[in-house]
Amino acid sequence: MITLHHAAQSRSFRILWFLHEADIPHRLERHSFGGKALRSPEFLAISPAGRVPALEIDGRVLFESGAILEYLSETRAPAFGRAPGHAERGDFLEWLHYGETIAQHLAQLTFQQVVLRPDQRSLTVLKLETLRLSRTLDGVAKAMDDGRENLLPGGFSAVDCMVGSSLMIARRFIALDGWPVLTAWHDRLIARPGYRAALAQDGPPELYQRDFYPLPQA
Numbered sequence: 415m416i417t418l419h420h421a422a423q424s425r426s427f428r429i430l431w432f433l434h435e436a437d438i439p440h441r442l443e444r445h446s447f448g449g450k451a452l453r454s455p456e457f458l459a460i461s462p463a464g465r466v467p468a469l470e471i472d473g474r475v476l477f478e479s480g481a482i483l484e485y486l487s488e489t490r491a492p493a494f495g496r497a498p499g500h501a502e503r504g505d506f507l508e509w510l511h512y513g514e515t516i517a518q519h520l521a522q523l524t525f526q527q528v529v530l531r532p533d534q535r536s537l538t539v540l541k542l543e544t545l546r547l548s549r550t551l552d553g554v555a556k557a558m559d560d561g562r563e564n565l566l567p568g569g570f571s572a573v574d575c576m577v578g579s580s581l582m583i584a585r586r587f588i589a590l591d592g593w594p595v596l597t598a599w600h601d602r603l604i605a606r607p608g609y610r611a612a613l614a615q616d617g618p619p620e621l622y623q624r625d626f627y628p629l630p631q632a
């Protein structure tokens with residue numbers, strides 16, 4: 415049985431969502447960001463930086479969400495991947511990694527808005543990271559401007575889980591109103607049975623208590 419090391423509202427949701435989309439049986443090992451469990455020798459033996467997701471599969475452990483999605487699509491759900499030689503292979507790899515280009519700004523904004531106390535926050539960092547996040551969303555919107563239904567024109571794939579999960583968190587910091595194609599894509603994604611099943615399994619909030627975190631006033 416595949417085991418997903420998971421924390422609610424985190425990057426491991428990318429994997430949880432994919433497992434449901436591809437109908438792959440799995441069990442969850444739930445983790446919390448509170449306390450020091452992610453820094454225990456036992457967990458560091460699974461994930462060297464003490465991060466989620468990590469996936470126990472085929473007699474080994476895989477970490478890094480992009481690598482996990484690539485491995486799962488190659489070994490368990492080829493229709494949701496783009497194998498070498500496929501016309502969309504290059505785009506698939508680009509978007510798979512682009513999920514982290516978006517997520518680096520989400521991590522900064524989460525740290526500022528959720529982890530730090532109000533008096534520790536930097537308005538400069540918050541404004542800059544919000545702007546830089548919006549630039550990454552511009553990139554997705556530009557690609558989807560041709561009317562495609564999914565991030566790859568050929569159909570739903572692992573990159574919808576990768577980038578789509580980042581989009582779900584991005585909208586806690588930026589309203590999507592300015593990007594109608596992203597709003598429409600978001601609405602299609604959350605209507606998917608696989609997404610709904612993953613959300614039901616995600617667990618109680620680990621990070622975000624609010625739907626939206628506005629920029630604090632100066």
Ligand SMILES: N[C@@H](CCC(=O)N[C@@H](CS)C(=O)NCC(=O)O)C(=O)O
Pocket residue numbers: 424425426447452464465466467477478479480514
């Ligand atoms: N590039 C990694 C990043 C993993 C990562 O940073 N995960 C966060 C949750 S979203 C984490 O485990 N943070 C715990 C910590 O920093 O202690 C991936 O995509 O899997």
